[in-house]
Amino acid sequence: MLSVIDLAASEARTTEDIFTGASHAMPSGRVFGGQVLAQAIAAAARTLPPERIPHSMHGYFLRPGDASKGITFSVDRIHDGRSFSTRRTQAYQEGVPIFSMISSFEDEDPGIEHHAPMPAGVPAPEELAGADGLSPQVHPMSQRVLADGPLELRYVDSPIYDTVEGAHVPHQMVWMRTRSRLPDDPAVHRAVMAYLSDFTIQEPVLRAHGVSWSTPGLKVASLDHAMWWHRFGRVDEWVLYVQESPSARSGRGLSTGRIYSRSGELLASVAQEIMIRVPGLR
Numbered sequence: 001m002l003s004v005i006d007l008a009a010s011e012a013r014t015t016e017d018i019f020t021g022a023s024h025a026m027p028s029g030r031v032f033g034g035q036v037l038a039q040a041i042a043a044a045a046r047t048l049p050p051e052r053i054p055h056s057m058h059g060y061f062l063r064p065g066d067a068s069k070g071i072t073f074s075v076d077r078i079h080d081g082r083s084f085s086t087r088r089t090q091a092y093q094e095g096v097p098i099f100s101m102i103s104s105f106e107d108e109d110p111g112i113e114h115h116a117p118m119p120a121g122v123p124a125p126e127e128l129a130g131a132d133g134l135s136p137q138v139h140p141m142s143q144r145v146l147a148d149g150p151l152e153l154r155y156v157d158s159p160i161y162d163t164v165e166g167a168h169v170p171h172q173m174v175w176m177r178t179r180s181r182l183p184d185d186p187a188v189h190r191a192v193m194a195y196l197s198d199f200t201i202q203e204p205v206l207r208a209h210g211v212s213w214s215t216p217g218l219k220v221a222s223l224d225h226a227m228w229w230h231r232f233g234r235v236d237e238w239v240l241y242v243q244e245s246p247s248a249r250s251g252r253g254l255s256t257g258r259i260y261s262r263s264g265e266l267l268a269s270v271a272q273e274i275m276i277r278v279p280g281l282r
Contacts (some may be wrong), residue, residue, distance in 0.1 A: 001150040005042050005191050008193035016074040019043045023067040031065030033222045034198030036091055038191040040053045040101045043073040045187050052105045058226045059101035069093050081237040083107050115266035125175035125238045128154040152179050160212045170208035171244035174200050192235045197227050204245035205253030217279035218228040226271045
């Protein structure tokens, strides 16, 4: 994960800053959306001083990416003000855009403060089974993604890889952290939080209808993704991702999420809309 976020700066210049990056090898052969989110915000941050930090991003997934090929990121320095900066980042493969993002950065200043509280009574991650310790019946692709991936997951309710156990409800909670310690650089933790934000966010839509990831013929694709960073938090320590789906209709489903530190601080908010095609439903 760190190697794909560590983009290479290119000497090539247009009116934009150019960076290049590689991808994780993925069982599906497609680039993981959270990886592109992390790379795009890391590229934009490279055009700003470290004290000007990201507070929001809005991105659209335009085409599936090929994980076997490199990605080129172009950053347009749209605006630099006294307190805020705006950047547009485009991700390309073979000259074709696969992702487009607008992000905003700020110098943090004192101000009013409040946040929605973390849900009460949530089991600690140590009390829950690891998602990479699933039964042998789980699809091999799911096993590989969980076992080889950089994130460690603990579902408060059961995962939905092969079956949807319990009530079919449009919400879930997942503890997450990186498997290894990360550098202390806050920019790394913010980029990795973007990476993390795309993990399991689609599942409240599926869980609400009893649809597991292994449903034959199921097609899911992320359409757009928005994220707001509220407070700094380390993602090599446990964070609780609280997720819900307020709506699904016409082959699209919306999920929202809140990411909390273990101590209960609201670190970030997320929203994503997905395309979903379930066999037998039109």
